[in-house]
Amino acid sequence: MRLDASTPLPTGTLSRMPVVNSESRRARSGNRRDEAARVAVLHAADDLLVEHGFGALTIEAIARRAGVAKQTIYRWWPSKVEILLDTLIEDSDKHVPVPTGEVTADGVRDYLRGFARFLTGDPAGKVLLTLIAQAQHDPGTAGSFHERYLGPRRDQERDLLARALDAGVIAPRLGLDEVVDALVGPIVYRALVGAAVPDALVDALVDDLLRPRPES
Missing domain, CATH: 1.10.10.60 (Homeodomain-like)
Structure with a gap:
């Protein structure tokens, strides 16, 4: 700076x-x-x-x-929201990029662990949480936030899971959109309320939602 x-x-x-x-x-x-x-x-x-x-x-x-x-x-x-969005986009791409190479179940887990650390320990994570809060009562913020950050990031995360599914390394019991919500939602919620997001929680989400069930 x-x-x-x-x-x-x-x-x-x-x-x-x-x-x-x-x-x-x-x-x-x-x-x-x-x-x-x-x-x-x-x-x-x-x-x-x-x-x-x-x-x-x-x-x-x-x-x-x-x-x-x-x-x-x-x-x-045009506004401070757009400045914060630029900050968030650049810092997210730098500190917690969605993996684009060969994908494994452990790779998905590691990405989610990194996302949790980003939300709870990186200043840019505070930007993300702030914009989530502002979007709840400001339609302009909500529109820009979805168009510029949430939509593209969600597409990348969905693609990550789709590639893992095609590779046969995950076996989700829900549709891909629902799996994204089920994986990311608890992490964001705990960060919003100021709670820690331990690796054990992320591991449990991955194991429950993505790991193939053993045949009985």
């Missing part, structure tokens, strides 16, 4: 360079500055949410913490 200061070119440098190169250099420099400011805003919003909560989170406070102008923020995001 640090803004990188760009190094000015020596006097007369641009006049000695072909026009196409000077334009390209300015574009790249501007992109670097814009990316630094964007990252600073995302991290500022994340930090302030953890420190003060959603109600006290304002664009003005984010701008001060990030060291950017309010106009810069409003040019890129």
Whole structure:
């Protein structure tokens, strides 16, 4: 979350360079500055949410913490919810990606364990829980949350289970959509009420919902 200061070119440098190169250099420099400011805003919003909560989170406070102008923020995001969604999407992809390679039952379990740790121990997990809460009484938040995060993440999780089913490593007793809810729901609920999510709980969910039943 640090803004990188760009190094000015020596006097007369641009006049000695072909026009196409000077334009390209300015574009790249501007992109670097814009990316630094964007990252600073995302991290500022994340930090302030953890420190003060959603109600006290304002664009003005984010701008001060990030060291950017309010106009810069409003040019890129229409609201603090959209800033938090960008933070959540990037942090989720980085810290708890849905596996895309060869899948096993243990791989599904490990993903769910990681998701539980993300919700209960990562600042971005607080962003997710906050947006879930806000979505309950704000239709705008609910719409953006479902479209940008919940829908795509659910599709990835459903695909994960579908590949595991095709590979014969799980044998769910419910449909895939119901299994996603049954696996993720208890984890999210415990995080929402401030309870721990022990590995034993995740293991029990996986064993009960996904493991093939022994033949009697």
